[in-house]
Amino acid sequence: MMLYLLFCITYGQQNQENGKKIFQESNQYLFTLHDGFQKYLRGVSTLEAARDSVRTLLYENDPVLFPSGHTGCSVSALATQMFYPIYKVPQLHLKCSHCNHTIMINSNRIGRLMYVAHSATGSISQILESHMRHQSQQVCDNCNAPLESTIHFSETHKLYAVDITDRDVILSRTVKIQGSVRATTLHLKGLVYHGGYHFTCRIVDESGNIWFNDGITTGRISIKDGKFGSVSQPNLKQCRNKQLCLVIYGHRS
8 A cells, every 4th residue: 555655656646767866875675666666657567566576675675664464563663664764864964052053864754654652642743743843852062052953865855754543633734944044945745544454545636625435445547536625624634434544745746
C-alpha cells in the first residue's frame, strides 16, 4: 500500500524527471523503487515487481523489522526507512536567543517522518512548525542564554510524513518545511489507514479530489471518495472502519 501510494504521489500528476529527482536523491529504497517504476512505465515490468524489489531489500537489511511472507510490519517503521534522507543530510541549527551565536550540526538522526506526541494539540501545520523550531535544553557557550533548535533541510523538500496514530489533531491541507534559503510548502497527498491487520489509503490529487484504494478490493483502481474541504475532519480520520495512522505531504509540480 505504501509503495502504491508513493507511485501515485510522485508519478500521478508530476513529470517523470521530478519523480526521478525525488527518489534518486533520497536513499537506496526509493532509488530501487524508482527503478521499478521506470520499468513499469516502459511496459517491461509490473508495480508488484517494483514492490517486491523493495521488500527484498528491506528484508535483507533488517529481517526482524521487515519479515518476509505474510507477517506484518509497522507502517511507521516502513515510512521511516523509505523517507530516511541518507544522501541529503538535514542540518540542525542551534541559535542563541541573546547573542545570536549559532551552532550547525549535520544530523542523520533527523528523518522525513514526524511522530506526533500524545500531548500535542492543534493542526498538523502548527505541530510541525513547533517540531522544526523549539527551545533546546542546551545553553549558549558564550552567554549561557537558552539555545533555539531549528531544523533545516539542505535541499528543497519533496516528501514528508506524519504519524498521527491514536492522536486527535486537525489535518492541514499544507505544511511548510524550512530549507537552507527559504521554506517549501508541501501539500497533502496521502492518507494511510489501518484496521483488521490491513492497510488502505486515500490519495489527494492536485485539485483536492480524494481517491480511495484498497489493494485487496480495488487493486490498481482508485475510487473517487469526495473532495478535501467538503469531507469533514472526523470522516478524514476514519475510512471504512479503519483509522488514520499516517499522513503524507508532497511537493506540487
